[in-house]
Amino acid sequence: MIRAFQKRDLEPVMEIWLSANLQAHPFVPRSYWESHFAEVKTMLPQAELYVAEEDGVVRGFIGLDGGYIAGLFVAEAWRSRGIGRQLLKKAKSLYLALALHVYEENEPAVRFYRREGFLQEETRVDPETNCREIRMRWEKAGCR
Numbered sequence: 001m002i003r004a005f006q007k008r009d010l011e012p013v014m015e016i017w018l019s020a021n022l023q024a025h026p027f028v029p030r031s032y033w034e035s036h037f038a039e040v041k042t043m044l045p046q047a048e049l050y051v052a053e054e055d056g057v058v059r060g061f062i063g064l065d066g067g068y069i070a071g072l073f074v075a076e077a078w079r080s081r082g083i084g085r086q087l088l089k090k091a092k093s094l095y096l097a098l099a100l101h102v103y104e105e106n107e108p109a110v111r112f113y114r115r116e117g118f119l120q121e122e123t124r125v126d127p128e129t130n131c132r133e134i135r136m137r138w139e140k141a142g143c144r
Contacts, residue, residue, distance in 0.1 A: 005049035012058040020073040052083045062087040069100040097139045104132040
């Protein structure tokens with residue numbers, strides 16, 4: 001079930017955020033994610049968030065800032081089960097266009113977004129990590 005974030009979701013969401021970032025981005029020092037943990041924990045409840053919940057447990061979440069996907073994270077044991085697709089489907093139902101940045105080295109995520117209809121717009125170096133990232137965009141058919 002996809003539903004709006006509630007305050008009680010903060011701890012499981014943060015656990016997923018940290019573990020998923022560490023797993024998906026081994027090319028970024030662990031200290032980078034750990035040093036941003038408190039800041040993200042403060043900012044997340046103010047964002048537009050939706051969680052994927054199954055059996056009363058948060059399995060993943062998506063953070064949106066208007067039509068920008070600030071992050072999409074799924075707990076490791078629940079990846080490749082359609083949760084990411086369900087979260088994206090929710091975002092696509094809310095916006096006519098979506099954009100995001102994804103690290104180029106995070107090949108599974110790049111493939112996932114391409115399968116979901118996102119197209120590459122540009123590549124740049126993230127000034128905080130010095131890693132290359134791709135800006136991708138999706139538009140609802142017929143909206144251009």
